[in-house]
Each structure stands twice: as C-alpha cells, then as structure tokens.
Amino acid sequence: MSSQADLFAPQPPPDLPEGLRYQPDLITRDEERDLAARFEALPFKPFEFHGYTGHRQVVSFGWRYDFGRRSLDPTTPIPDFLLPLRTKVATFAGQAPEAFEQALVSLYEPGAAIGWHRDRPEFGQVAGVSLLTPCRFRLRRKVGDGWERRAFEAAPRSAYLLAGPSRTAWEHSIPALETRRYSVTFRTLA
Numbered sequence: 001m002s003s004q005a006d007l008f009a010p011q012p013p014p015d016l017p018e019g020l021r022y023q024p025d026l027i028t029r030d031e032e033r034d035l036a037a038r039f040e041a042l043p044f045k046p047f048e049f050h051g052y053t054g055h056r057q058v059v060s061f062g063w064r065y066d067f068g069r070r071s072l073d074p075t076t077p078i079p080d081f082l083l084p085l086r087t088k089v090a091t092f093a094g095q096a097p098e099a100f101e102q103a104l105v106s107l108y109e110p111g112a113a114i115g116w117h118r119d120r121p122e123f124g125q126v127a128g129v130s131l132l133t134p135c136r137f138r139l140r141r142k143v144g145d146g147w148e149r150r151a152f153e154a155a156p157r158s159a160y161l162l163a164g165p166s167r168t169a170w171e172h173s174i175p176a177l178e179t180r181r182y183s184v185t186f187r188t189l190a
C-alpha cells in the first residue's frame with residue numbers, strides 16, 4: 001500500500017523511450033541560483049551548425065564538436081564550479097564523474113529552441129540538467145512512414161539521461177521557450 005509520502009513523491013513521466021531516465025530535483029534552488037549566477041559570466045556564442053547560427057547559445061568544456069569541420073577537439077577543461085554538478089549527474093547516471101568528459105552549457109533566451117536531432121555518435125551517454133524554466137522535451141523515432149512520439153516536461157533543477165535506444169534510435173527537440181532557460185549537458189565519449 002502507498003504511504004502518504006509516496007503519494008506526493010514526484011512521479012517519473014510515464015511511457016518514456018527505453019534508456020531514458022528522469023530525476024526531478026537533482027539540485028536545490030540555492031544550487032540553481034548559484035549556477036545561473038556563474039553562467040552570467042560565461043562567453044556564450046551562438047550555436048553554429050554547418051554555417052547556420054541558431055538562437056541557442058553555447059559554451060563547451062572538455063571537448064568541443066565543430067560541425068563545420070566535423071571534428072571533436074579538446075577545449076577548456078570543465079571548470080571547478082561545474083564539478084559538484086557533474087558528480088551529482090554521474091551518481092544519477094551510475095557512472096564515474098570523470099566519464100563525463102564534456103560539459104555543454106546552453107543558454108535559451110526567449111524564442112530560442114533546439115530542433116530535431118540525435119547527438120553526435122562521437123559521444124556516448126548524454127545527461128542534461130535544466131535550470132530556471134521548464135521545457136517540453138520531445139522525442140520521436142521513425143516507424144514506417146510516420147513517427148512515434150513521446151514528450152515529458154523537464155522541470156527546473158531536474159536531470160534526464162539519454163542512454164540505450166533513447167540515445168541511439170530516438171531524436172529529441174525542445175520548442176521555443178518564453179523565458180530564459182539554461183541547460184548543462186554532460187556527455188561521455190563513445
């Protein structure tokens with residue numbers, strides 16, 4: 001029988017693609033505020049994809065994938081202020097913190113979105129933490145002539161993990177937001 005506490009515990013979104021995990025409240029409100037304050041000082045640049053720039057802005061640490069040159073190159077090490085977050089993400093993902101060699105901080109100003117894509121095959125698992133604004137995290141995979149679709153709300157301070165088929169067989173996207181959102185995605189190398 002469910003206890004009163006169980007009834008009010010955050011429930012994982014139902015029916016997610018295999019390999020996708022979701023954890024509400026990975027970080028506290030204080031941690032979220034401190035990280036967002038740190039992000040204010042980062043040198044964000046518009047995300048560049050084969051000559052096109054999107055509204056989303058990013059900073060890469062550890063490794064940077066250059067879509068123009070199709071190459072993955074070492075870049076500025078993951079800064080100390082992101083290491084406690086990486087440790088929490090690694091615990092959630094069941095990995096050693098050092099396995100997450102890349103951290104990508106993304107800034108979505110109002111109107112910014114990310115289109116349908118799968119992350120580069122050079123990367124392995126992808127774990128993302130959301131800050132400030134909830135987003136609708138959409139997934140789709142080709143089935144015959146159509147698409148099978150799923151979605152969940154990624155709440156501020158939550159984490160998601162893309163592993164297994166959710167990482168390799170499904171694409172994901174986030175529609176435009178109305179207020180600023182940050183995400184930090186940590187990636188292992190394939």
Ligand SMILES: O=C(O)CCC(=O)C(=O)O
Nearest residue numbers: 104106114119128183185
């Ligand atoms: O902002 C997010 O949570 C998703 C980021 C993403 O899909 C990507 O960087 O490839």
